Amino acid sequence: MVASEIHAASDPTLGWCDSQxxxxxxxxxxxxxxxxxKDS
Structure with a gap:
């Protein structure tokens, strides 16, 4: 699961994934x- 959250830093389309x-x-x-x- 962690591997799917971390994108290659060298990939310009996604870059680093900041999950927090x-x-x-x-x-x-x-x-x-x-x-x-609730208000409506």
């Missing part, structure tokens, strides 16, 4: 969506 940043971004999106759903 991606997780935080996705969590923020989910929480914002739930907040909007």
């Amino acid at each position: 940043t991606e997780f935080a971004f996705t969590l923020d999106l989910l929480l914002d969506g739930l907040e909007r759903l």
